[in-house]
Amino acid sequence: MQDRIPILHMGSCLLVTIQVDMHDRLALQLQDDLTERISSTGAKGVLIDISSLEMVDSFIGRVLGNISSMARVLDAKTVVVGMQPAVAITLVELGLSLVGVSTALNVEKGMKLLANA
C-alpha cells in the first residue's frame, strides 16, 4: 500500500492527483505534506484532482477543507477538481458543503482559476 500521495511542483502550483482510495492516515499525511511543500516552495496555488475518487466521506471532506484553509493561511489558493457527479451528490446528501473549498470541473479549468487568482 502506498504511504504517500505524490505532489507535483509545476511553476507556482502544486499538483496532487489522488488516485487511490485513501485511508484516513494517508489523507492526513497528504495534508501535512502539502502544507510543508507550500511553505518550502512558496507555491501560490494547489490543485487537487479527485477524479479517481469514487467516494468522499466526511473525513476526506474535512481533510480537503483543512488543506484549503491551511493553504490560504500560507497565501496559496486551493482548487479541487474532477469530482465525480455521484460523489458530489452523495456529499450534498451527506450534509457536507465543503465551505471555503474552491472547486472546478476539470484540471484545465482549475489551472485557469488558479492562474487568475
Next chain:
Amino acid sequence: MSSDLEIVPLLKLDLRTEPDIVTCRQHARQFAAGLGFDLQSQTRISTAVSEVARNAYQYAGGGDAEFQVESEYDGLHRFDQRRQALVIILRDQGPGIKDLATVLSGNYRSTTGMGVGLIGARRLMDAVEIDSSSAGTVITLRKNLPAKASRKTSDELKKLVVEQAPKPPSNDHIITEVQLQNQELLGVMEEVRARQEELTQLNKELEQTNSGVLALYDELETLHRVGLLLASKIDQRAVIQALIEATTDLTGAEFGTCYLRGGVQEDWTRYASAGPQQALLQCLPEIEHPDFFGPDFGSGALEHIPDHSIHAEPCCCSRFAKALFPGVTLRSCLTVPLVDSDLAVIGALVFGSAEPCIFSERSERIVASIAVQAAVAIDKARLYDSVKAASEAKDKFLAMISHELRTPLTPVLNIVSSLHQDASLPPTVREDMAVVLRNVQLEARLIDDLLDFHRIIKGNLSFARELVDVHAMIHNVMEICTSDATSFSHDLQLHLESSRHTVLGDPARLQQVLWNVLKNAIKFTPRGGRIIVRTGIQEPATLHISVTDNGRGIEPELLQGIFGAFEQGSVEGITQFGGLGLGLAITKAFIDKHEGSVMAHSLGRGHGTSINIHLPLAETEAPEVARAPAAPQSSVQQPSSLSILLIDDHTDTLWSLSRLLKRHGHTVTTASNCAEALEHSGQTVFDLIISDLGLPDGSGLDLIREIRKSRTTPAIALSGYGMESDVQKSTDAGFEAHLTKPIVFQSLLRTIAALTQAGTAA
C-alpha cells in the same frame, strides 16, 4: 400478513485497522454493483459504510462488518418483484454511543469527520437501525435493491460472493499497517528518548542549581548564626573568641587567630585563637610590631595564598609564615583585615593550614562577610567597654563624693541640733539654728539618697528581715511629716482599714519608703491640698498601701518613668521642687527587695496622684514592741553624769559628739584610735564606751574584744553599716548596741539611757 425472510450472508470482515475501513467500503461498493445498484447508490452505500465503520474504529477501537442480502417473500409479489435489500451490520464492543439522542438530533460535533457520521448514513441509506448499549453498538444499514434491478436467487448471490470473496484476505495491508505503526512507534520512542535526555539534562541542571541554592542557604545560615553570635556578645574578648572559633571551623583551617591593632604604638596584639593546631601559635609573641602585616595591608582586601610553597612574592602570609617558626610548614594562608566604619584597619583574621588549597572561594566570601560584621561587633564592644568604664568611674566618683560630703555633715548636724535645743541661747539665734538645721538635714537626706542609690546600683544593699507593723510605721512617718504638712496647710487623713498590717522586712527601709512617698505627696501638692493614706488587704495575703493626693498629678506619658532615677515628671519639676529625683527610684528598689510592687496612678496634670504599694503580709503579727526604729519614746529618763570613753577617728565628729555629750552633763574622754582607747580603758573605769568601728589602727570589734577581757563596761558601736549581719558582728564582739551612721543624737541619748538604766537595774 405473514412473510418469510431469507437472509443470505455474503461476507464478514474485521475492522481493526484504518485500511480495513477502506476495504470495507470497497466491498460495500462491489456488492452494491453486483446487486445492480446504480453508480450513485454505490457511492452512497460505500460512503455510509465508510462513515459508520470509521465510528466503530475511532470510538470503539474496532469491531466487524457483516454483509448480507435480505429477501422477503410475502406471497403477494412475484419472485422478481419481492423486496430484496443489501444489509451491512457493523458491530463493535465499545462503550456504546453515549448521547445517541444528541447525535441523531444533529447537535453533536464530531472531532473526526464533519459531524455528519450517523446522520449522514441515515440520509444515504434506506434504513439505519442503531442498537447501542454499554456492551457495544450494532448498527444495521439497509438499502433496498432498486425496482428495476433483477432479484437474485440464492445461487446467484453465492456466485457473487465467490466472485468477490475468493481474493484471499491479503495480509499486505496489515503488514504495511504494522510497519507503519512500528515506524510511528520508533519515531515516538526516539522522541521519548530525546525528551528523556532533555529531562535528565534539566534534572542535572536543577540539581546543580539546587546544590548552589543549598550552599548559598548554608552560607546565609552561617552568616546569620555568626551575626547573632557577634550581636549577643558585648565583651570584646568574648566577641573575638566567638568570631575566631566560628570562622576557623568554617574555613576548615588548622588554626585561626585574630590580631587587633591598638595602643599608642599601633601594635598588633593577638587576642584569640582556635582550631586543632592552635597550640602552634603559642610560640608567637603576643604583640607584633606595627608593620607585621606589611604596609599594603591597610588597603582592606583579603589575601589568599592557596599554596605558599609555590608563591614567591612577599606578602602578609609569608611574614606570618616566617614569624610562625621554621619547623612549621604553612601552605594555605588566608589573611582578612577587619576594617571599621572609618575605613581604618582595626584588626586581622589569619587562617592557616599545612595542606595546600584549603580555602575555597566560598570560605573567602563568607569570611569576608563575617569580617565586616566582626569589625562592627568589635567596634561596638570597644565602645561598650569605654562606656562601661566611664559609667563605673562615674559611680565610683558619685559614691566617693557622697561619702566625702556626708562625713563632715555629721558634726554640723549634731552641733546645730544641740544649739537649736540649747535653752541658754537667745530665741533669735535658736530660730536661725532651726533654719540651718532644717537645711543641713535636707542636705544630709539628699546625700543619703545618693549613697543608697549607689548601693542599689552596685547591688550590695542588703535588708533586715523583721516583723514590721506597717500601721505603727505609718503613724511614725505621719508624725515626722506633720510639720511639713502643716506648713503647706495640707489636710492629712489616715484610713488604716487593713485588719492585718504586719509585713516581713527592713523597718528602716520601709520607713524610708513611706516617708519618700508621703514627702512627695506633700511636696507636689499645692497649698491646702488633701492627702489620704489608706491601707487594705488584697488577695492573696497582700497589704495595699495607697497615698493619694489632689496635687499636680503626672502626665500619662511620664507615669512609666517616674520610678527611674533622676525623674521628676518634667524638667521644670526639678527647679521648682528641688531634690535629686532619687526618692521614687529608691522606693521602687526597696519595695522590689521586699517582693512587693509599687505603682503610680494619675489621671494627668492637675488631677492628683495615687501611689499604690503592695507588700506581702507576714504570716504572724508583729509583737507590740517591734515598732519602727524612729518611734518616739517620750520622756526618756536621762542618766545624770556618766563617764564616757568616746572613740572616733574623724576629729570633728569626735569633737562635736563629745561636746554634745558634755552638754548633757557627761564626762567624756576621747580617743582617735585603738591604742589610745586601750590606754584610757586600762587607766580608767568608764560607765560607757562609744566607739566607731572603722579605726586607723584596727577595728572597733577588735578593740571591744580586747576591752572585754578586763571590763564589762557597756559599749555602743557606731558604724556606717547597718545590715543585720553587721549588727550581729557587733553584738558577737561584745557591743551592747549598734547605731548606724549618720547618728541622730536623740537616738544616741535614748540608747545611752536604755543601756545605763539596764545596767543600774541589773
